[in-house]
Amino acid sequence: GNMAKTGAAPVDEIMRYAEYSPKTNIRSDAEIDRRLVSVRVVVGRYAFQLWKPLGQAFSETVKKMPSAGFSSYYKGGFEQKMSRREAGLILGVSPAATKTKVREAHRRIMVLNHPDKGGSPYLAAKINEAKDLMEKETRR
């Protein structure tokens, strides 16, 4: 599946912060070089300190993720922008399905997932979106 945007953002922010280096005053070239070297060393050390806990968090979490029994299910969340392929998977029809088949599948899946019967509004929205997307490009 795709990486959720909110999940990837914190890692990017940490990387950007690690690359930040403070501005130096105009000095002699030798002095500037010495300063830059020491700044790089400080930034490098700090970056390592930022990475270490995040790396630990990663390995701790990976160890705890269930492995057996769940591997046949599709991984990850929904696609950020629904594709025709995903729409077909949601409705349980082939991407080349006819309009009738799409309508039929939509009705069936929606009845099962109806919010009025304890279904999830978010899933219902995805089901409707899938139908709209399939119907947009279907000619038959």
Add this chain to the structure above:
Amino acid sequence: MAKYLAQIVVMGVQVVGRAFARALQQEYAASQAAARARGRSGQQSAAASSITGMSLQEAQQILNVSTLSPEEIQKSYEHLFKVNEKSVGGSFYLQSKVVRAKERLDEELNIQKQEQNQQSQQNPET
């Protein structure tokens, strides 16, 4: 007599002052440790979202739970898992998302429990 009384009062004030300073120091250390624990659990939450490819927010939306109540989560999961069974004409893809959402929320509950355990270790009197 007054001189001795004065001495006792001064010593008393010093003892209280020192005890108060020590208490302040301990409070500060405890709150710093708590902040570190929250920071750690925030990182773990971000890591879980990244590894599973599902954010906490999406997991809550899929299972339609506003709070991380284990009972609410279990009830919603069981219903949504059942209605999306392939054998009754449901969508295996949707069922998968329901499963992954439950996994993600279980992981979040774990992370929160760890943070609470660490905090209670810092504050044994609470």
